[in-house]
Every structure is written in structure tokens, then in C-alpha cells.
Amino acid sequence: MTDADLAAHLAHVAGRILLEVRESGMFEGKALGKAGDQTANEFLVHALRQQRPEDGLLSEESKDTDERLDKSRVWIIDPVDGTREYGEARSDWAVHVALAIDGVASVGAVALPGQDGGTVLRSDKVGDLRAHDGPPRLVVSRTRPAAEAVAVAERLGGELLPMGSAGAKAMAVVQGEAEIYLHSGGQYEWDSCAPAAVASAYGLHCSRIDGSPLVYNQKDTYMPDLLICKKEWAEAVFDALNA
Known part of the structure; x- marks a missing residue:
């Protein structure tokens, strides 16, 4: 599996996990955000440790160490970007899975599980940008x-x-x-x-x-x-x- 395929797959699956946690009805409010963060983070960290054991790892939801600083390849993840929106069942939250190589954001996938169909935008499969006339x-x-x-x-x-x-x-x-x-x-x-x-x-x-x-x-x-x-x-x- 390529780095791009791995990033997209993990972002998509983490998004599905987050929806299931929310739909379970077992959590609400801040407890829902905490449960989602922890559950998605555990999945992403374990998967990356297994699939790319030699790479470094930085996650919002894990204790950081200096080990990653000596690595050329470092995975940088945010299990739930927009915890408040996730807890409010809005669509404007995301899952981030990226690979930085020598400090450059080189490979990435952003899952938008709240959008219809669970959109995943990825760095290796791009389309044309939509034109817009008028003020920005x-x-x-x-x-x-x-x-x-x-x-x-x-x-x-x-x-x-x-x-x-x-x-x-x-x-x-x-x-x-x-x-x-x-x-x-x-x-x-x-x-x-x-x-x-x-x-x-x-x-x-x-x-x-x-x-x-x-x-x-x-x-x-x-x-x-x-x-x-x-x-x-x-x-x-x-x-x-x-x-």
C-alpha cells in the first residue's frame, strides 16, 4: 500500500469509527468529543505503528517525544479536527492523516465524514479547481x-x-x-x-x-x-x- 493509499484509508476508517461512536448514543457533550478523540487516535496510532514502524509519529492526542525529530519521515495526525463540531453533529469537522518528509507536508488525506458520502480528499488524486467570478x-x-x-x-x-x-x-x-x-x-x-x-x-x-x-x-x-x-x-x- 502506498503512503497516499494508507493515509486515505486510515482517514476514511477513522471517520467511520467516529460516526459509530457518535451514533452509539452512549456519549454527549464534552464526553462525546473525548471518546471520539481517544478512539480514533488509538486506531490511527496502532495502524501507523504496524504499517510504518520505522517512521516518526506526531498526534494531537498522544504524548509527544523527541524521537520523531531524528526521522526524515513523520506521520502527523489529528484524529478529530473540530471536536466541537463533531459533538454538535455538524458537517464541518475532519480527520487529518499526513506524512511530512524532511519538514514538507508531502502526503495527506483529509476525511470529511459529516459530508454526504464521507468525502476523503487526498494529495495523490486531484481534480480541477472550480472557477469563481467576483469578490473572494x-x-x-x-x-x-x-x-x-x-x-x-x-x-x-x-x-x-x-x-x-x-x-x-x-x-x-x-x-x-x-x-x-x-x-x-x-x-x-x-x-x-x-x-x-x-x-x-x-x-x-x-x-x-x-x-x-x-x-x-x-x-x-x-x-x-x-x-x-x-x-x-x-x-x-x-x-x-x-x-
Whole structure:
């Protein structure tokens, strides 16, 4: 099984597991989010340890160690990206499975189990980006829209689209529902590695908001900001940020 096939398969199966946990009716509220996180993480970690034992591993839901820092290949996973949305039975949550090679988000799969049919977007099977005429649409946090994103939208005459998880926002650009995803409120490597791998494969611009590259498998996993957008909007976004 190729790395891309493995990433897509694990993301899909983890998504199914999460739906079953939710539909069991045994948990609700924060307990549901915790049960989903733990169950999906256990599956993903065990599967990756068995299928790719020599690779490093970083998961939001597992204790981090320095062992991965010496590895060229490191799997970076987020078992439930958007725990709140998952618990509320919304569609804007995701499962992230990515492989960073020498710090680059090289292989990725983002499962959107809440969408009809359980969509899985992957870095090795890409389609054409949908065209959009008119002002850009920017996906932003449902609860804390980034000030920079709001400012960019105002300067570009854009529309703000509140949405849940980071993966759902990034995939909204891939799926043609938006043109720009700008985040400046702080994330971690597992929030963006799989989405960046998929978005890059689709030909989207992916970087920090100062234009520098996204670098993964760092000792400090905090990533302050990122920009994922259609390439034709990148220069306008940077100009608006610097205005």
C-alpha cells in the first residue's frame, strides 16, 4: 500500500469509527468529543505503528517525544479536527492523516465524514479547481474570526464564511466553496499538515502569512498562522496584509 493509499484509508476508517461512536448514543457533550478523540487516535496510532514502524509519529492526542525529530519521515495526525463540531453533529469537522518528509507536508488525506458520502480528499488524486467570478470568499472561525482575515476581506471586498475545523476550511477552498483561508490565531502542526499537503497538490498557494514556507516536524509544534488560497489571490492577500 502506498503512503497516499494508507493515509486515505486510515482517514476514511477513522471517520467511520467516529460516526459509530457518535451514533452509539452512549456519549454527549464534552464526553462525546473525548471518546471520539481517544478512539480514533488509538486506531490511527496502532495502524501507523504496524504499517510504518520505522517512521516518526506526531498526534494531537498522544504524548509527544523527541524521537520523531531524528526521522526524515513523520506521520502527523489529528484524529478529530473540530471536536466541537463533531459533538454538535455538524458537517464541518475532519480527520487529518499526513506524512511530512524532511519538514514538507508531502502526503495527506483529509476525511470529511459529516459530508454526504464521507468525502476523503487526498494529495495523490486531484481534480480541477472550480472557477469563481467576483469578490473572494474567505473562510473564518465560527467563534473567533482572525482580525487579519476580517481586514483582508474588507480591503478586497470579500465575503466572510464562518466554518468549523481548520481541515474543513482548507478543503472548502479545494472544493471551490471559498477562495481564501487565512488564519492567524495560532494552530499546531496537526491542524494544517494534511490540509496543506492536499491543498498544495491541488495547486493552491500554501504558506505562513508572511510568505515563508510551512515547515513541519519541529520541536515546537506551534504554528502561529497560515494562508491557503487560490494562487491568483495570493499577491492581493499579501498586499492587503501589508496595507
